[in-house]
Amino acid sequence: MSIFRTKSIDALIAASEDPGKKLRRTLGPWSLTALGIGAVIGSGIFILTGTAAAGEMLSYKSILHAPILDLLRYGSQAFSTIGRPGAGPGISLSFLLTAFACSFAALCYAELASMIPIAGSAYTYAYATLGEIVAWIIGWDLILEYAVSNMAVAVGFSAYLNDILDNTFGWHLPAKWAGPPIVEGQFTGAWFNISALIILLVLTYILVRGVRESAGTNNAMVAIKIIAIVIFVVGAARAVNTSNWHPFLPNGFSGVLTGSAIVFFTYIGFDSVSTAAEECRRPQRDLPFGIIMTLVVCAVLYIAVALVLTGIARYDTLNNAAPVANALKALGFNGIRQWVSIGAILGMVSSLLVFQYGQARIWFAMSRDGLLPKAFSAIHPTHGTPHISTWIAGLVVGIPAGILDIGTFADLANIGTLFAFIVVSAGVIVLRRTQPDRVRGFRVPGGSWLPAVSIVFCLVLMMALPLETWVRFLVWLLIGFGIYFPFGRKHSALAGNAPESA
DSSP: OGGGOOOOHHHHHHHHTOGGGOOOOOBOHHHHHHHHHHHHOSGGGGTHHHHHHHEEEEOOSSTTTSBHHHHHHHGGGGGSOEEEEOOGGGHHHHHHHHHHHHHHHHHHHHHHHHHOOOTTTHHHHHHHHTOHHHHHHHHHHHHHHHHHHHHHHHHHHHHHHHHHHHHHHSOOOOGGGTSOSEETTEEOSOOOOHHHHHHHHHHHHHHHHOHHHHHHHHHHHHHHHHHHHHHHHHHHHTTOOGGGGSSSSTTHHHHHHHHHHHHGGGSTTGGGGGGGGGGBSSHHHHHHHHHHHHHHHHHHHHHHHHHHHHHHSOGGGOOSSOHHHHHHHHHTOHHHHHHHHHHHHHHHHHHHHHHHHHHHHHHHHHHHTTSSOGGGGOOOTTTOSOHHHHHHHHHHHHHHHHHBOGGGGHHHHHHHHHHHHHHHHHHHHHHHHHOTTSOOSSOOTTTTHHHHHHHHHHHHHHHTSBHHHHHHHHHHHHHHHHHIIIIIHHHSTTTTSOOSOO
């Protein structure tokens, strides 16, 4: 049973006060909100909105590529070309429905973050509630989630940057330095995707310099990104043709549900706010505020963009790689189109910054608990940041992003996030039973039923991912067990001690 030993909340808080392993508390509520918005609002706001409105055609090469829910729904037809009905102008309802569904997990995060204001997010919550082996699984899972997500974003940033350089200056990076050498196992002739590595190293340097500096950089990017979105909404609103909103639900409520499934993953990222718990000045109050406000602001922005986009163009014309840019081009709104390009690229950069920040904090927390080598929890004497974890995280993401096309692995980030949501929701239920009298800065309403609904919803969404993703996820967990049992279990801060609970 030692692998299910838990670390008490008091012990976790005491460990965070160790002068040699202590992070500086510099973040306020709006900086936390900006971190969340920086993670959630990426270039997807200008892409997936159109895809979900227009619908998509699907066909699968093998059973491994087909989502489990599609196999149950379509059977053998899943291997021929089938259509997923779009939400049409009702995509705004899809965003609202998805925000409501995500709010279940967000409220669970808010309760645990107010109780356990420690770096590590879902990993730390699992250690305090479900046991060390579950904590290791979720920590190892979060490392994969953040790393793979940022590899894909860095590759996308590189392609987008080269396109902007070409359109603006008539110059772009040489092909050998502008793309991955390996795509789907085939050599492309390129040498290295240099801009993907450079942007990650620059952001890593900013993160090492300090949390306040990193938050300031993110705040500036988020502000410009929101301005770009507002310029699109206000500027393009004058071209809205209300006839484009009729019919509002061309495929009924089933289209809205399909749209929700497509856009759900645009909301992933609000959990990154909880990784900053240990660097927050008043975590019991500010963490719930940051998590909930992130979801509210992002939902408003997504719905506003969806309404304007489907108002300036017919929804069935939006299924392309750049629906917003193409709709603006057709209207001749090139000035607004430039702002959209700025918002898209800053969306990618701020997402990279926040997820690199969160990844380093996961490594730091696991190292401080003894589950990873001690070097990962070393604190810079001047900047007060986990500098070794931050640099290693930068290289672990930057080098593969320069070599591989990571797009096919994006679903790994999704399944990892949903698994983390399940663990956090279960943690709320466990602590309600085991420590009902512990002070909570925020409490999920409705007792245990709301966390239970969150668990069910996440399980359904995990079933919507391909079987291939589940196989890769399990392989990654097996690799993690190969590290935990020979190293982590023996070097754990709880090793040799009686389990605090089981």
